[in-house]
Amino acid sequence: MILFGLVGGGGLGSELIVHSLPSVMAKHPEVAPEDIRVVYVDSALQRKTFLGMDVLSEEEFLAAPATTRYFNIAIGNGRIREEVAKRLEPSGAKPISLMHETTDMRVGSSVGDGAIFTSRTTVTANSAIGRYFLCQGFSYVAHDCVVGDFVSFAGRVCCNGNVHIGNHVTVGTGALLRQGTEDKPLQVGDGATIGMGAVVTKDVPAGATVVGNPARPLSSSREKKA
Amino acid sequence: MILGIIGTEPSARAIMPYAEAAAAVELSETVEAVFVSPDNTTTGLDGKRCLSFDDYLQMDPAGTRFALAVTDTYEREALANRLSEAGFSPASLRHETWGALPGVSIGEGDLFGQFVAITTRQTIGRYFQAFAYSYVAHDCAVGDFVTLGARACCNGNVIVGNHVTIGMGAMIMPGRPNKPVMIGDGAIIGMGAIVTGDVPAGATVKGNPAS
Numbered sequence: 001m002i003l004f005g006l007v008g009g010g011g012l013g014s015e016l017i018v019h020s021l022p023s024v025m026a027k028h029p030e031v032a033p034e035d036i037r038v039v040y041v042d043s044a045l046q047r048k049t050f051l052g053m054d055v056l057s058e059e060e061f062l063a064a065p066a067t068t069r070y071f072n073i074a075i076g077n078g079r080i081r082e083e084v085a086k087r088l089e090p091s092g093a094k095p096i097s098l099m100h101e102t103t104d105m106r107v108g109s110s111v112g113d114g115a116i117f118t119s120r121t122t123v124t125a126n127s128a129i130g131r132y133f134l135c136q137g138f139s140y141v142a143h144d145c146v147v148g149d150f151v152s153f154a155g156r157v158c159c160n161g162n163v164h165i166g167n168h169v170t171v172g173t174g175a176l177l178r179q180g181t182e183d184k185p186l187q188v189g190d191g192a193t194i195g196m197g198a199v200v201t202k203d204v205p206a207g208a209t210v211v212g213n214p215a216r217p218l219s220s221s222r223e224k225k226a
Numbered sequence: 227m228i229l230g231i232i233g234t235e236p237s238a239r240a241i242m243p244y245a246e247a248a249a250a251v252e253l254s255e256t257v258e259a260v261f262v263s264p265d266n267t268t269t270g271l272d273g274k275r276c277l278s279f280d281d282y283l284q285m286d287p288a289g290t291r292f293a294l295a296v297t298d299t300y301e302r303e304a305l306a307n308r309l310s311e312a313g314f315s316p317a318s319l320r321h322e323t324w325g326a327l328p329g330v331s332i333g334e335g336d337l338f339g340q341f342v343a344i345t346t347r348q349t350i351g352r353y354f355q356a357f358a359y360s361y362v363a364h365d366c367a368v369g370d371f372v373t374l375g376a377r378a379c380c381n382g383n384v385i386v387g388n389h390v391t392i393g394m395g396a397m398i399m400p401g402r403p404n405k406p407v408m409i410g411d412g413a414i415i416g417m418g419a420i421v422t423g424d425v426p427a428g429a430t431v432k433g434n435p436a437s
Contacts, residue, residue, distance in 0.1 A: 011364040011382040011403070015345045018327050051329070102325070119325055119343055137343055137361055155361060155379050156397075173379050174397045174420075197397050197420035197434050213434055 002031055003066035004096065005041035006074055007058075007084050009050045013040060013074035016116065017051055019098040024070060027096060039064075041071065062091050070096040072114055073132065078150030078168045081132050085114065095132070109141075112149065130167065144182065148190065162186065166206060172196035175215075227255050228290040229317055230262040230282050232305060237357070238295035239272055241319060241337060248319040249291065264296065264305065283312055291317035293337060294353055299371040299389040302353055306335065306371075316353070333370065351388065360392075365403065375417065387411035387427060393419060396436075 004024050006013055020038045025031070040050050043057040056064065061071070071093045073081045085095065095114030099105075103117040106124045112131035122140040123129065129141065130149035139157040141147060148167035153159070157171045160179035165188045171177075173196045180186035188194070189206025199213040209218040229249045231238050238261060245259040261271050266278040282292075292314055296302045306316070316335030326344040333352035343361040344350070350362070351370035360374040363382040372386055375394035380386065383401035386409045392398070396419045401407035408424045415421055416432025425431050 011347075011400075014329075014347055015327060015364050018346075120341060137345075137363075138341075138359065155363070155381065156377070173381055173399070174395070195420075196399055196422070197418075211435075 001066055002028060002036045002068045002070065003061070003064055004036065004038045005056065005061045005069070005071040005093070006038070006053075007041045007071055007088075008074035009040045009042040009045040009055060010074070012076055013042070014051060015118065016072075016074045016098055017053060019100055019116075019118070020072075022101070023096060023098045026099075037064075037066075058087065062088070062093065069093040072096060072098050072116060074116070076134065076152050076154075076170075078132070078134070078152050078170065081114075081134070081152075082150045082168070085132060124161075142179070144185075146185075154196070163188065166190035166192065170194070172198065175200065178202075227253055227257045228285065229257045229259040230277065230285075230290055230292040231259055231295050232262045232264060232279070232282075232292055232309075233295035234261055234263050234267070234271060234276065235295070235297060237297055237355075240339070241293065241295050242272060242274060244321050245293065245319055248321065249293075249317045251322075252318055253291065262292070264301075283309075283314075287313040287315065291315055293317050293319050294335060295337065295355075297355075297373060297391075299373060299391060303371050303389070306353055321358075339376070345382075357394070363400070365406075367406075369411070383407065384409065387413065391415065393417035393432075397421065399423075 024036050040055045041061045045055050073084050097115040099117045100119045102120045104122040108125045109123045109127040111129045114132040117135045118137045120138050121135045125143045127141050127145040129147040132150050134152040137155045139153045141159045142161040144162045146164045150168050152170045154173040156174045158176045162180035162185040163177050164185045168191045171194045175194045175198045177200045187203040191207045192204045193209040195211030198211050198215040200215045246257045249257040261276040262282045268278050294302050318336050320338040321340045323340050324338040324342040327346035329347045332350045335353040337355045339358035341359050342356045345364045348366045350368040353371050356374040357376040360378040362380040365383045368386040369388035371389050373391045377395045378392045379397040381400035383406040385406045389412045392415045394417045396415045398421045410427030412428045413425045414430040419432045419436040420434040422435045
């Protein structure tokens with residue numbers, strides 16, 4: 001019996017559960033679907049089932065009978081994804097990427113463990129993407145990008161060519177990241193947050209939150225308004 | 227079966243190329259799509275027949291379905307009422323590239339353009355129009371006679387009232403399960419607007435952030 005646990009029974013988890021079984025089946029074509037058990041893993045969810053699936057705590061998930069134990073994390077916050085991964089990986093559970101059938105992954109790009117690509121997402125040529133990348137509907141990563149670990153894209157994010165994104169970066173719905181050049185890529189520092197609809201035309205420092213068109217730090221755009 | 231595409235504006239002409247195929251999927255029979263002009267002009271368009279509204283009403287309702295390709299949501303409701311009183315039924319026209327996840331209910335008479343994505347756990351009302359690349363994410367409730375422009379993004383936990391128009395490329399920030407974002411009846415969200423909070427009924431908002 002292969003056990004797959006989707007950590008997080010919220011809105012994102014409700015969207016991703018249908019990707020779970022096909023992703024495990026794609027990795028194990030030799031296993032019959034009835035020998036794969038899909039569950040939610042969420043200690044905070046105050047119920048035993050969610051959308052027809054069993055809900056287990058992390059302890060129950062790690063103790064449940066299984067020949068192979070896989071998981072992925074349906075949580076938008078990259079730092080929380082990192083904490084969960086750090087707890088589950090040493091306990092013998094393995095990350096498995098969830099990829100919608102419409103995802104378009106081109107040659108020459110690499111993606112780390114535990115990625116999530118929902119419908120109509122694209123990674124074009126020669127990009128290197130880190131671990132536990134979350135890429136939601138219609139978003140793309142263009143050529144020659146470098147994306148760190150635990151990065152989250154909401155829907156329709158346009159990450160153009162030669163953009164380097166640090167670890168734990170969150171990019172809001174529909175944000176546009178201007179292309180860099182091979183010599184001078186656009187840099188988004190570790191832990192930065194890019195607001196919904198922001199148009200990022202220059203480097204974003206580590207830890208900064210930027211919004212608007214063109215994107216500016218949140219504090220200065222608030223001051224301007226006042 | 228005759229499929230009457232009610233409307234001659236560009237949105238009607240955009241639907242026509244895939245209307246027959248989409249209706250054939252829903253109705254399981256061959257379909258001839260024709261334009262129906264609400265203002266009774268009857269010049270053929272894009273190589274298709276064009277009937278006047280009055281002539282369309284003379285047809286046998288059993289042999290026809292209609293699709294309301296009318297952008298104005300109130301005009302859409304008036305025409306829907308008139309047609310259903312006369313015994314006509316709507317078709318649902320969805321481009322073959324649309325997609326949805328389980329747990330979705332959609333009212334009658336919807337029109338979906340290319341690559342429309344409806345995710346999970348949501349209720350969508352009658353005569354919903356979603357243009358190409360638009361999406362509605364998890365746990366949303368959308369009222370009747372709502373229009374979602376091309377590339378519009380409706381994120382999770384958003385309640386959209388009746389007769390709301392969401393412009394091309396506009397984005398609505400996600401709400402929370404216990405505090406959804408509310409878009410009131412009749413609100414208009416401008417093209418490219420970034421909506422970061424509730425929008426009162428009847429209001430028009432635009433810009434980034436929308437105000």
